[in-house]
Amino acid sequence: MYKLILSWRYLRTRYIALASIISVTLGVATMIVVNSVMAGFSHEMHQRLHGILSDLVIESMGLDGIYDHEILQAEVRDILGDELKGLTTVVHIPAMLSYKVRGEYVPHQINLIGVDAKTHAEVSDFSRFLLHPKNRQKLSFALHENGYDTHDVESGREVARRPQLKDAGWVYRRHRAVHERHQKQSQQTRQSESQNPALFENPERHETSSDTTADIPENPYLAASTTEESFFDPLKEQHAGVILGISIASVRHRSTQGQVEDYFLCLPGDDVNISFPTAGTPPDFGTGQFTVVDFYESKMNEYDSTFAFVPLHQLQKLRGMIDPATGLAAVTSIQIKLHEGTNLQAACERLRKRFPAREFPYRIRTWQEMQGPLLAAVRMETVILNLLLFMIIAVAGFGILATFFMIVVEKTRDIGILKSLGAPGRGVMSIFLSYGLSLGAVGSGVGMVLGLLFVHFINQIATGLEWVSGREVFDPTVYYFQEIPTIINPWTVSWIVAGAVAIAMTASVMPALRAAKLHPVEALRYE
Amino acid sequence: MKECCEAEPYKLLLHLQLSPENPQPSTEMQTSNAVTHHTTNQPHHHSKQNGPHFRIAPKPAQAVGSAPPIIMSTSGLKKSYRKAQVTIPVLRDVDFSVSAGQITAIAGQSGSGKTTLLHLLATLDSPDQGEIHLHGKRIDNLPTQARDRLRNETLGMIFQFYHLLPELTTLENVLTPVMIGQSVMKYWKNWRVNLERAKTLLDLVGLSHRLEHKPRELSGGEMQRAAIARSLIRSPQLLLADEPTGNLDRQTGNEILDILRTLNEQENLTIVMVTHDLEIARQADRLVQLVEGRVEEAGTVAGSRQPDVVAKSE
Numbered sequence: 001m002y003k004l005i006l007s008w009r010y011l012r013t014r015y016i017a018l019a020s021i022i023s024v025t026l027g028v029a030t031m032i033v034v035n036s037v038m039a040g041f042s043h044e045m046h047q048r049l050h051g052i053l054s055d056l057v058i059e060s061m062g063l064d065g066i067y068d069h070e071i072l073q074a075e076v077r078d079i080l081g082d083e084l085k086g087l088t089t090v091v092h093i094p095a096m097l098s099y100k101v102r103g104e105y106v107p108h109q110i111n112l113i114g115v116d117a118k119t120h121a122e123v124s125d126f127s128r129f130l131l132h133p134k135n136r137q138k139l140s141f142a143l144h145e146n147g148y149d150t151h152d153v154e155s156g157r158e159v160a161r162r163p164q165l166k167d168a169g170w171v172y173r174r175h176r177a178v179h180e181r182h183q184k185q186s187q188q189t190r191q192s193e194s195q196n197p198a199l200f201e202n203p204e205r206h207e208t209s210s211d212t213t214a215d216i217p218e219n220p221y222l223a224a225s226t227t228e229e230s231f232f233d234p235l236k237e238q239h240a241g242v243i244l245g246i247s248i249a250s251v252r253h254r255s256t257q258g259q260v261e262d263y264f265l266c267l268p269g270d271d272v273n274i275s276f277p278t279a280g281t282p283p284d285f286g287t288g289q290f291t292v293v294d295f296y297e298s299k300m301n302e303y304d305s306t307f308a309f310v311p312l313h314q315l316q317k318l319r320g321m322i323d324p325a326t327g328l329a330a331v332t333s334i335q336i337k338l339h340e341g342t343n344l345q346a347a348c349e350r351l352r353k354r355f356p357a358r359e360f361p362y363r364i365r366t367w368q369e370m371q372g373p374l375l376a377a378v379r380m381e382t383v384i385l386n387l388l389l390f391m392i393i394a395v396a397g398f399g400i401l402a403t404f405f406m407i408v409v410e411k412t413r414d415i416g417i418l419k420s421l422g423a424p425g426r427g428v429m430s431i432f433l434s435y436g437l438s439l440g441a442v443g444s445g446v447g448m449v450l451g452l453l454f455v456h457f458i459n460q461i462a463t464g465l466e467w468v469s470g471r472e473v474f475d476p477t478v479y480y481f482q483e484i485p486t487i488i489n490p491w492t493v494s495w496i497v498a499g500a501v502a503i504a505m506t507a508s509v510m511p512a513l514r515a516a517k518l519h520p521v522e523a524l525r526y527e
Numbered sequence: 528m529k530e531c532c533e534a535e536p537y538k539l540l541l542h543l544q545l546s547p548e549n550p551q552p553s554t555e556m557q558t559s560n561a562v563t564h565h566t567t568n569q570p571h572h573h574s575k576q577n578g579p580h581f582r583i584a585p586k587p588a589q590a591v592g593s594a595p596p597i598i599m600s601t602s603g604l605k606k607s608y609r610k611a612q613v614t615i616p617v618l619r620d621v622d623f624s625v626s627a628g629q630i631t632a633i634a635g636q637s638g639s640g641k642t643t644l645l646h647l648l649a650t651l652d653s654p655d656q657g658e659i660h661l662h663g664k665r666i667d668n669l670p671t672q673a674r675d676r677l678r679n680e681t682l683g684m685i686f687q688f689y690h691l692l693p694e695l696t697t698l699e700n701v702l703t704p705v706m707i708g709q710s711v712m713k714y715w716k717n718w719r720v721n722l723e724r725a726k727t728l729l730d731l732v733g734l735s736h737r738l739e740h741k742p743r744e745l746s747g748g749e750m751q752r753a754a755i756a757r758s759l760i761r762s763p764q765l766l767l768a769d770e771p772t773g774n775l776d777r778q779t780g781n782e783i784l785d786i787l788r789t790l791n792e793q794e795n796l797t798i799v800m801v802t803h804d805l806e807i808a809r810q811a812d813r814l815v816q817l818v819e820g821r822v823e824e825a826g827t828v829a830g831s832r833q834p835d836v837v838a839k840s841e
């Protein structure tokens with residue numbers, strides 16, 4: 001009883017101890033904030049990565065790809081059984097993309113992915129990241145009239161202004177085609193006037209006319225070299241569609257008013273050139289013309305700046321992956337989606353067992369393995385940060401230790417009095433232990449509340465900081481997230497709080513022991 | 528008598544107090560604690576306070592001359608302090624006993640080991656040699672827990688510097704031994720009884736109007752009153768007092784002594800009181816003189832009488 005009263009009184013009369021606990025409070029708050037933000041980031045990242053990548057991927061090691069993938073698919077279906085949710089075939093190759101900006105070609109190194117529009121949605125959230133609402137519902141490689149989102153639909157707020165997208169689509173394409181035709185005509189007149197036949201043929205015109213996508217010859221190996229002069233009217237026609245990662249086509253910058261804007265170097269409706277290695281030995285170069293039909297914005301910069309999606313069949317044709325004899329088309333990988341809650345690793349092991357790398361030229365990986373280094377880096381960062389912050393709390397623990405020792409010394413005579421009144425050492429000890437416990441509880445409780453409040457209002461706080469400092473704290477030109485993503489994990493929070501309380505307790509154990517061991521006579525004689 | 532009045536104002540005080548209701552001559556006092564004189568004991572100079580009211584039954588009359596039973600005794604107590612090869616022998620060989628219902632004064636020069644002895648009696652410290660018996664049972668070698676219980680339940684202590692807990696109010700201070708001795712549950716169950724008893728005791732020492740005051744808001748005399756109330760809350764069989772008046776002016780000290788004496792007379796409380804003040808010591812039923820770590824029995828004090836009658840024979 002006296003223990004409670006006394007520790008309560010000590011608590012109320014010794015605010016200096018509260019000061020020592022402030023470091024615990026701050027440590028706890030910081031840890032909660034950091035963990036929530038890290039969890040938010042990594043969750044966002046995981047989700048995106050996972051959404052972009054399917055659960056399991058069977059890749060062919062060679063450029064030629066897998067011809068007998070139908071059989072492979074059947075086997076996979078057999079092995080995975082009920083766990084299988086979806087499966088799609090993909091051609092995934094490195095490529096070079098270029099588009100013209102003010103008469104000059106801008107090259108980009110990309111990952112060209114031929115996707116099966118019908119089944120691709122089964123294995124990944126691919127279409128979720130597209131800018132046209134209709135494409136998000138049902139993927140199509142046909143250019144839309146217009147109606148591309150001019151703001152970030154996913155976050156619901158405007159990350160960056162994209163006024164250029166307002167008329168993108170057929171509206172823009174027609175406009176451009178008419179404009180170019182006019183230009184060409186005036187150029188032609190000028191040229192015929194200047195009687196210079198050497199420059200008669202416009203290079204751009206030549207390119208568009210040498211388009212091969214509309215009509216593919218039987219022999220795929222001829223695809224690149226075909227120079228069919230079928231008339232292609234950019235006013236009414238499009239090449240095969242390509243969905244570009246948004247960063248391939250745009251640059252993000254800040255206008256003078258401080259607003260973030262995406263400036264597009266090419267828009268849906270523009271034509272781009274893509275060069276890629278063809279199948280066959282040795283690999284050759286193939287080139288194709290594609291019309292940008294949409295953008296892909298996963299907010300993972302790595303993907304947004306390298307991914308370009310084209311129709312699978314188109315790519316197979318262009319690369320010469322269709323066996324002219326059988327009509328079978330090869331793919332470079334099979335992407336597999338499993339039902340939620342399935343043990344990915346186990347499923348992957350089963351596939352590996354069936355297709356050992358020694359005998360089959362396949363690489364079978366889970367999405368985590370594919371993104372191993374990135375995920376590991378994030379995990380590592382979280383661990384290190386937690387370690388460091390826990391050190392801070394531990395340092396605070398030493399502060400508590402010192403303060404408590406001071407209090408025990410200050411209370412020496414009172415301890416003697418209590419002992420002379422028959423209080424056992426245990427009782428005296430528990431005064432200081434419960435004192436430490438309540439201080440720890442108060443400190444980490446306040447820290448928890450502060451941390452949670454901070455997390456809850458983190459974006460407002462960021463805005464406030466921006467206003468105060470005049471600098472963007474969470475710069476959308478750097479991060480693709482509109483807001484700082486946070487996830488509060490109750491378990492993490494309870495662990496942090498429990499850990500802090502434990503540290504405060506531990507710090508009070510030594511002074512409490514000392515108090516318990518004080519010799520009553522010495523304590524009474526203490527001045 | 529004359530000498531007494533000059534040298535011992537405390538005596539005079541006692542006489543004056545007797546006056547209105549019980550105009551008994553002071554000489555009656557020598558018939559010792561057996562007779563109860565004070566039905567009311569009002570310190571005249573402290574008119575603002577309610578004097579102690581002793582509602583508790585007076586102690587039974589004791590036949591004059593029959594030896595009171597011994598409550599505590601020591602034999603061959605030795606205690607020395609060692610520090611870095613230097614040994615300071617404080618108690619060399621202390622033998623004495625405390626009779627029930629008596630005030631035993633331990634007197635001696637400063638540094639003679641009075642406090643040390645009292646701490647030994649209170650089982651706060653252990654003697655190097657010798658034994659201490661309480662009711663015939665050895666207590667100096669009891670295990671720690673038993674000693675804690677003994678201090679809590681059987682012994683009461685008051686100190687020169689009052690030793691109240693500064694964070695607690697007067698009332699809480701008085702209740703502290705109860706809190707220590709009883710579990711939280713029991714304490715709450717007996718809350719009313721405990722509170723009643725604490726209030727009665729504070730009333731007894733004349734502090735009932737300062738229940739909620741912290742020690743630093745009290746004067747020395749008031750603190751000592753609170754300390755007395757605290758020492759009595761567990762109804763101890765033996766009260767150990769270490770210079771209870773040492774830090775007070777004579778008048779206040781006399782009030783405190785008055786309270787102690789009244790307790791002794793009316794409740795038959797056995798008191799062991801350490802003092803360096805021979806004036807005070809002589810008023811005790813029994814005087815134990817500590818000289819060079821040994822007990823010098825009565826008679827060695829210049830001008831004093833048989834210790835047993837020192838106090839009451841004037």
Ligand SMILES: Nc1ncnc2c1ncn2[C@@H]1O[C@H](COP(=O)(O)OP(=O)(O)OP(=O)(O)O)[C@@H](O)[C@H]1O
Nearest residue numbers: 608610615617636637638639640641642643644803
């Ligand atoms: N912890 C200790 N270490 C060494 N010597 C001590 C210690 N405690 C007490 N002493 C010595 O023991 C002797 C007796 O001390 P004690 O306090 O019992 O005397 P006292 O009779 O109560 O004196 P006073 O009348 O001044 O209170 C003193 O000489 C003191 O110096």
Ligand SMILES: [Mg+2]
Nearest residue numbers: 641642643769
């Ligand atoms: Mg002393």
